[in-house]
Amino acid sequence: MxxxxxxxxxxxxxxxxxxxxEGRTFLAALSDRWNSLKNDAVRANLPRLLLFFLAAVGAGAVLVHLAEAGQEDGMFRRLFDGIWWSVVTIASVGYGDKYPRTDVGRSFAILLILSGVVLTSLISGTIASIFVERRIREGKGLRDVKxxxxxxxxxxxxxxxxxxxxxxxxxxxxxxxxxxxxxxxxxxxxxxxxxxxxxxxxxxxxxxxxxxxxxxxxxxxxxxxxxxxxxxxxxxxxxxxxxxxxxxxxxxxxxxxxxxxxxxxxxxxxxxxxxxxxxxxxxxxxFSGRLLSAAGFEPGLPGAARKLFSGETRLRQSPIPSSLVGKTFREASGWYLSERSAVLIGVLSKGKGMALEDLLSDDSSAIDAFIKRKFQEAEMDLARETGAGDEIHLAPGPDYVIRDSDWAFTVG
The missing domain is CATH 3.40.50.720 (NAD(P)-binding Rossmann-like Domain)
Known part of the structure; x- marks a missing residue:
């Protein structure tokens, strides 16, 4: 590789x-999902339907309260009694603890029941369609990802x-x-x-x-x-x-x-x-040919190479702890073996890179000219350094001194 x-x-x-x-937090992920769901709800006019639902509840509560407030049983003496009855009725729960007795109150109840059937059907259908559409669009790759x-x-x-x-x-x-x-x-x-x-x-x-x-x-x-x-x-x-x-x-x-x-x-x-x-x-x-050729003389190498990139004992790259900076490769190897049960096999050493303008010369190929033009269109700095100076040291020797810019290659 x-x-x-x-x-x-x-x-x-x-x-x-x-x-x-360490990665995206749970709250950030939850916020992304909520914002996306909110946008879908607005596009489906769900807030408007909910507003109509609340308006129907409020209107039914006020009208039945006014129509029934003078009754001796006192079922709708308070406005909150009308709100309670309106919510229970429009949601088709029907506890039966409160009900209108006058013809006017019952007429308002009929209108509330009919409007409730329509509104609850529209709201439940809209919510279902939002989630179905989200699922379809996500499966087809048509939704924006935030x-x-x-x-x-x-x-x-x-x-x-x-x-x-x-x-x-x-x-x-x-x-x-x-x-x-x-x-x-x-x-x-x-x-x-x-x-x-x-x-x-x-x-x-x-x-x-x-x-x-x-x-x-x-x-x-x-x-x-x-x-x-x-x-x-x-x-x-x-x-x-x-x-x-x-x-x-x-x-x-x-x-x-x-x-x-x-x-x-x-x-x-x-x-x-x-x-x-x-x-x-x-x-x-x-590396396919090299691994196959090694199988004839060193038959364990292909299997070892496969394990290096899979399973719990795979090859890993990680920052070197600051406590190891200035120590030798021998000392760092001992620390990794004792503290992390891992074998240190090498380091990635950061170095001074080359600028892109040095790599992309004026007489370069058509592809290089295309690359150079794209960077210029994007207003990216061609003088910014690349990683051409970075070096990988495998088994660098016991006396190699760890630097603060080194990364560790470990197995384990």
Whole structure:
């Protein structure tokens, strides 16, 4: 797996900054759902129906109170008695503790009962239609998603389920929503929701290379983005890499601080994705041949590699505790083994990167010129540093000194 990690301000997919909040809070998620439900209710004219309902209750209470207030039994002596009777009557409860005795009062009761039947039917039908429509629109990917610090999965192919399985096994599933952005059919999305009940899956149907579609998925507030070679869009896999590059540019234009990881089909597309500010780039099938060849001489390696990315003992990336800064790799390894029952195998060392204007030269290819133009249209700074100076040190040696900008690679 070949990664390109950006400047220190960026957060890798599997790591968290020392001061960052842990995912979306319950109250934030509840507020998002409430605002969305409120907007749907307003569009369906539910507030107006509720106002008519309250007006009918109030009118019935006042009219019956005035008509029955002079009766000797005193059932409607107070206005609140009329309100109580009006609510019980219009809701079809019918306790029978209060009822009008005069012809005028009974005439008002008939009108209230008839209007109550109509209003309660309209209100219950409207509420049901709101939830049914929300369900249908969500399943078809037609609803806007209002989330924060979620993960975008742009594009879809036969290997995309492995991405969802990885997110589900990461320990972040309970705190992070996942938004799928592609042209997949609604039946497939419903199947995914059934297959991964532990994930808060959302769906936005559309071309993930278009900023308008990404805005519907709240790309500007997302924490991370996974870009896959798309088989559902126009052209299928034939132009998947080009669409991945365009999607990366669109995502970065909306959210320059998002951590974008991308998979490509052709190795020659890697350089263009790096120039489009992709933080991690993986070439499809890059290690398949090596693992298969290793199976003939070291038959345990393919199984070990599989376990490194699945299960409880998988490979993880995390911030190094500040107490280990300045200590040697040997001392840090001992601390991880004793305190976290994990094996420290290496570190990600942050370094000074290169500016995009250095990567995108004036005599570069047409794709580079396109990338440069897109950054200029988005008013993004070409002089901002990339992560070209970041280095991965596996088994760096016992005397390697841990720095405050290092991240740990551990197994366990």
């Amino acid at each position: 070949q990664g390109r990690t950006k400047s220190e301000s960026r957060r890798p997919l599997s790591g968290r900054s020392r001061s960052a909040p 989330l924060k610090r979620h993960i975008l999965v742009c594009g879809w192919n036969s290997n995309a389920r492995n991405v969802l399985e990885g997110i589900a096994a990461s320990g972040e599933a309970a705190r992070t929503s996942v938004v799928l952005v592609s042209m997949m059919e609604s039946d497939l999305f419903e199947d995914l929701k059934t297959r991964y009940p532990g994930l808060d899956l959302r769906f936005v149907r559309g071309d993930h290379t278009q900023e308008a579609v990404l805005r519907r998925a709240s790309a500007g507030a997302a924490h991370a983005c996974v870009l896959l070679p798309d088989e559902t869009g126009p052209g299928g896999a034939s132009n998947a890499d080009e669409r991945t590059i365009m999607a990366c540019l669109a995502v970065k234009a909306l959210n320059p601080e998002i951590h974008a990881g991308a998979e490509i089909l052709k190795p020659e597309s890697e350089q263009h994705l790096v120039r489009a500010q992709a933080d991690d780039v993986i070439v499809n099938g890059e």
